[in-house]
Amino acid sequence: MNDPRARKVSQAVLMATADDTEASFYEALQTGDLEKMMSVWADDDEIACVHPGGPRAVGPIAVRAAFEAVLTGGSVHVTVQHVRRMEQPGFAVHHVAEHIQAMTPQGMQTAYVMATNVYVRTAEGWRMVVHHASPGLPQELPDIVEPRATLH
Amino acid sequence: MNDPRARKVSQAVLMATADDTEASFYEALQTGDLEKMMSVWADDDEIACVHPGGPRAVGPIAVRAAFEAVLTGGSVHVTVQHVRRMEQPGFAVHHVAEHIQAMTPQGMQTAYVMATNVYVRTAEGWRMVVHHASPGLPQELPDIVEPRATLH
Numbered sequence: 567m568n569d570p571r572a573r574k575v576s577q578a579v580l581m582a583t584a585d586d587t588e589a590s591f592y593e594a595l596q597t598g599d600l601e602k603m604m605s606v607w608a609d610d611d612e613i614a615c616v617h618p619g620g621p622r623a624v625g626p627i628a629v630r631a632a633f634e635a636v637l638t639g640g641s642v643h644v645t646v647q648h649v650r651r652m653e654q655p656g657f658a659v660h661h662v663a664e665h666i667q668a669m670t671p672q673g674m675q676t677a678y679v680m681a682t683n684v685y686v687r688t689a690e691g692w693r694m695v696v697h698h699a700s701p702g703l704p705q706e707l708p709d710i711v712e713p714r715a716t717l718h
Numbered sequence: 719m720n721d722p723r724a725r726k727v728s729q730a731v732l733m734a735t736a737d738d739t740e741a742s743f744y745e746a747l748q749t750g751d752l753e754k755m756m757s758v759w760a761d762d763d764e765i766a767c768v769h770p771g772g773p774r775a776v777g778p779i780a781v782r783a784a785f786e787a788v789l790t791g792g793s794v795h796v797t798v799q800h801v802r803r804m805e806q807p808g809f810a811v812h813h814v815a816e817h818i819q820a821m822t823p824q825g826m827q828t829a830y831v832m833a834t835n836v837y838v839r840t841a842e843g844w845r846m847v848v849h850h851a852s853p854g855l856p857q858e859l860p861d862i863v864e865p866r867a868t869l870h
Contacts, residue, residue, distance in 0.1 A: 612804040652764040682850040698834040
């Protein structure tokens with residue numbers, strides 16, 4: 567797997583759907599694997615990432631630096647919940663609720679983060695082009711899907 | 719313009735590009751026009767909106783309710799800066815820095831919000847499918863585009 571070409575072919579098989587790519591993205595966070603993380607992203611100057619409370623990072627070099635900073639502390643204990651999907655022929659938008667646990671001087675802290683992930687279909691499979699995550703909240707906020715229904 | 723069909727045709731002309739649609743979105747906020755706001759969105763059950771610090775609203779009814787809440791206070795003094803665009807044949811992702819001013823008991827307050835807007839091309843022109851905005855920051859954060867260049 568050290569041959570970059572073999573790796574590309576392998577990734578096209580592994581990232582055959584946006585769901586596969588999303589799974590790889592969160593596995594990379596969970597295992598603290600920066601190379602795996604970057605293999606998830608499209609090779610495009612306009613890929614962009616916004617971490618909670620942070621600036622936007624645009625382009626492969628900046629996105630890599632942003633994840634390098636996140637993974638400096640090791641792996642991230644993140645699980646995803648409530649995935650909503652909008653699928654189109656060449657792209658997909660997923661909204662996920664990230665449940666993040668982190669050990670702090672105050673003990674184990676839990677945060678909920680709302681993230682929008684956008685994927686495009688490329689010759690090498692589905693790749694991420696956007697990860698936009700909103701600052702964590704101490705409690706999970708329920709989705710608002712049919713607010714009128716709550717009136718009855 | 720009261721005929722819904724005429725309105726649809728007119729909108730297709732007005733929203734011929736993702737930039738046009740984005741301009742209409744921010745005009746709707748600036749003028750506090752909820753109907754204009756909703757005309758910008760695609761007619762799809764999976765359209766989604768995350769306001770700063772809020773839950774996600776999914777579907778036309780919930781998205782409408784979310785903007786109704788925002789516009790209850792009247793128009794929003796928002797200007798957009800630093801638009802980054804990723805254009806694909808059928809969809810576009812824009813990242814914008816929103817500069818928002820609001821009068822509060824503490825005087826005029828300014829916030830910067832990072833927003834990701836996603837558009838799709840439909841038979842009625844380009845429509846918004848995602849608006850994800852991160853909580854405002856008191857100061858503008860510069861983009862990180864080429865972090866290595868800052869080392870020299």
